[in-house]
Amino acid sequence: MKVETISKDSQLEITIKLNENQSISCTVTPPDGDVSFVDILPEVYTIYNKVLESTLAEHSRNGLHTKCDKGCGTCCHQLVTVSIHEAILLVHLVNSMKDPERSRIQKAFDNILEKLEDKGLLKDLLDFHVNKFDDKANIINIQKEYWHLNQNCPFLVDASCSIYPFRPFICRQYLVSSDPAYCKGSFKNDRLVKKIPLTHDFASSAASFDGEEAIFTRGIPLPTIFLINGLLTYFPRPKAPAAEMITRYLRHVAEFFSR
Numbered sequence: 001m002k003v004e005t006i007s008k009d010s011q012l013e014i015t016i017k018l019n020e021n022q023s024i025s026c027t028v029t030p031p032d033g034d035v036s037f038v039d040i041l042p043e044v045y046t047i048y049n050k051v052l053e054s055t056l057a058e059h060s061r062n063g064l065h066t067k068c069d070k071g072c073g074t075c076c077h078q079l080v081t082v083s084i085h086e087a088i089l090l091v092h093l094v095n096s097m098k099d100p101e102r103s104r105i106q107k108a109f110d111n112i113l114e115k116l117e118d119k120g121l122l123k124d125l126l127d128f129h130v131n132k133f134d135d136k137a138n139i140i141n142i143q144k145e146y147w148h149l150n151q152n153c154p155f156l157v158d159a160s161c162s163i164y165p166f167r168p169f170i171c172r173q174y175l176v177s178s179d180p181a182y183c184k185g186s187f188k189n190d191r192l193v194k195k196i197p198l199t200h201d202f203a204s205s206a207a208s209f210d211g212e213e214a215i216f217t218r219g220i221p222l223p224t225i226f227l228i229n230g231l232l233t234y235f236p237r238p239k240a241p242a243a244e245m246i247t248r249y250l251r252h253v254a255e256f257f258s259r
């Protein structure tokens with residue numbers, strides 16, 4: 001993956017060569033002045049949409065089609081993990097909503113936390129995701145226990161994502177080519193679920209990037225974003241002009257998370 005960016009007036013033109021056959025270009029209008037990575041996440045989501053569109057079109061040409069469709073929402077019962085930046089953005093997004101939507105969402109978060117505490121899962125869930133993210137076996141166990149709690153993501157409304165333009169990278173990346181019915185049997189039918197292969201992992205990139213350089217990967221469990229919001233602001237979030245911040249992140253993806 002090769003990245004070229006050109007600043008013109010208040011816009012940023014981006015060209016990404018994904019591989020020999022595929023490249024995308026798009027133009028975004030980032031905010032003025034020095035920003036942290038959180039501030040330009042909406043622009044980065046726009047860029048990622050283009051990357052994903054191109055990847056799916058290429059798969060389609062080769063006969064591999066995604067079966068994910070609006071109104072499914074099965075994967076929205078999984079334990080979703082997000083980067084620190086996305087956790088901050090989502091908290092901000094909910095806090096800027098009006099009632100009754102804001103109260104509904106906050107209550108849904110509270111209900112999930114209560115269930116996690118009742119089952120004795122909350123402490124481990126935080127510990128493994130925030131501090132021991134490389135302990136994959138334990139994380140998978142926790143994810144399995146979470147799945148059996150059968151909790152909707154607080155943002156899921158009528159089996160659709162109510163914050164679709166702001167949904168985290170991990171949600172954008174979860175796409176299957178197998179029968180969607182198999183997704184209902186996660187942790188039993190995993191061998192039947194065929195995920196669409198993606199060439200670049202923007203989710204892990206965001207979870208291991210502080211706005212300047214590579215950092216220890218941290219995945220914040222989505223249900224805990226309000227609980228630990230105060231702590232999140234302690235993580236360093238360097239600032240830079242928006243064009244530079246976007247370029248740094250895309251180069252981070254290219255360097256560490258291209259498959």
Ligand code: SF4
Binds near residue numbers: 077156160164167171
């Ligand atoms: S944020 Fe949206 S897409 Fe992601 S799990 Fe929640 S409802 Fe589903």
